[in-house]
Amino acid sequence: MTRRVAVVAAGTSKKWGVYPGTYRDLISEAGKATFDSNPEIKPGDIEGFVVASVFPERSVFQTHVATLAAETVGVTPTKLFQRVENMCASGTIAIRTAYMAIASGLCDVVMVIGAEKMHTPNPVETYLSLMGGVDREYEGALGITAPVQFAFAAQAHIQKYGTTREALAQVSVKNHANAMNNPYAHFHKPCTIEEVLNAKPVTTPFTILECSGITDGSAGMILMSEEKAREYTDKPVFILGTGQCAYGFNFANGPSDLCDWTMLNQAGKDAYKMAGIGPKDVDVAEVHDCFSISEIIISEELGFTEKGKGGEFALQGRSTYGGDVVLNPRGGLLGCGHPLGATGVAQGVELFHQLRGEAGPRQVTGAKIGLGHNLSGLTEHSVLIYGRGDQ
């Protein structure tokens, strides 16, 4: 039996969007917000430090960012420090790494920072850096970038299950509406289904309102062993389960059915099993709506609805307040933007606040179980399940 691991502090940078300061400034904001969320914790308490950041090598010409970030937030990790990179899923991987560090007994107290500065002085640099996130040689350079890959999945879902454009658009409508209640969200503008459908086209079938934004942002968390956590808070939030599953990398090597995300199904099952729960037990979930179709397929593969019914699930309001489960109360990637390394951590921050009943206007009443999900392309999925201290 490994040790239980709890989240005891969490925060995000103030306003996601086009960040005017440096990469260090951005990291610093997440560090301050995290420490401010639990004044019992001092920088000297931090033994381990994990950073999620995807391409500072390109955006700010800096590698070796674990100790850079530690120094920036004022901590001196004496037992563990590392940076992780799993493209869009990096934030969740950083939390998993902190979990492993504690569960394995190497550390008692680990801080996680996710930070990404996506905007560079030259927008082409951002575009080219994102191209490095797919198989650049064989796909990126030929234009088979992320929006195109997910558009293929959307077209497949429309064709196979009769999913409507309105259903896809509804995901964006919901998440942009939720973002209105989130001070740090990049996009503070509600939209209707008609506005989504009539927005600027990106790649068929998506319009710009169905694609997550290019956004700078950062987020942080502090995790502790259960014993240690009890010293620092009366309201620990526990990591109950986790799963991670990948099929491959090159898009063309993936499953032939582009809306069959078996790997997510497996990662979810592993996480549910470890947590000893099922999909019906999840009150609130932060899932990776990088494009509108993503949330629809995710709601199916995580078992919130049947395969092929994700569109109806969204349209019928079953994925929002008053429904079966609240997906993306903070506004998701569509409403908040997607600073790669920060996203997974910010999802965890939201679930931390939700399960402590501190989410203000976004609060899901009585939320006891939360689920975080990050993907990196169609075929790589990571899931974390969080539970209130009394679970």
Added chain:
Amino acid sequence: MTRRVAVVAAGTSKKWGVYPGTYRDLISEAGKATFDSNPEIKPGDIEGFVVASVFPERSVFQTHVATLAAETVGVTPTKLFQRVENMCASGTIAIRTAYMAIASGLCDVVMVIGAEKMHTPNPVETYLSLMGGVDREYEGALGITAPVQFAFAAQAHIQKYGTTREALAQVSVKNHANAMNNPYAHFHKPCTIEEVLNAKPVTTPFTILECSGITDGSAGMILMSEEKAREYTDKPVFILGTGQCAYGFNFANGPSDLCDWTMLNQAGKDAYKMAGIGPKDVDVAEVHDCFSISEIIISEELGFTEKGKGGEFALQGRSTYGGDVVLNPRGGLLGCGHPLGATGVAQGVELFHQLRGEAGPRQVTGAKIGLGHNLSGLTEHSVLIYGRGDQ
């Protein structure tokens, strides 16, 4: 009590140096060598996959390399996949991550690959990428790059302890001699103290023969829980202990005494304590001789000799075959070169072979305990202690 973790397979790419193939080819070589080292293990057995690679974003314009590498070596990780980056120490961090994944119970079988393609079509790109490994804005851009930082440490050691230029050079002589017995080492040319001292100057006091080379290379390992390992080998090599300690990032924020590597001392003590051994028990160690001075200070801080006596320790032959401990039998970074993400993994590969008595002409007779050490700049240190199955 967490689960014991063992290494059951290990291998490196064939010939380190200027690699003619692609990044994928380089990864593939390490994968093949690792699987070839233990034919009992099939690709389908691999549940977790950790990659150490520092700046593929710059060298091959590719990020998101965990699943790229998994696909390249033919494995489909269904429980864990991640890339780690800790600059020069990335390889050791990848092994630590695999250790945590197994010890925490998330996986039973984890493959580690370290790979770095340092040579690019444009040498300036390699230089600039390395500059991103130090604090680029405040130091790298002003020329305070790694060679300069370690040269300051060498000058401090010479001044404080009277360490001679000959003692520094002896480290290079020994490691280049050891590399003669290592087929994959980049540099197969023995040298004398005089040749080291008269080689092309780099930065005072170092000559080119005292600086680790710009080298492409890769290495791999497979780790398992003890129970699983017994199914696949009669000669598992166990990870007995590990430690990691950092002071900061910016060179100017480090300790004022540049040859006082307290963080290494701490990381070593933590690793020894976890393993239940002391420095005298170590038979063979692969330590981070990025520059000649490094091995001298390392031999002091890891307790192989007294503080200030590292120079004499080298000159008296106490750090080689027939001495107190054999440091860098594979030839170290000076002899093998330093492909950033691969180095720590290749150190582990050497210790695996040494502790199994399979190191051929490099064999340290009766080696039972091995130590691996990676640093990233003067103030970040990571230590792993390996033990033969009967330890």
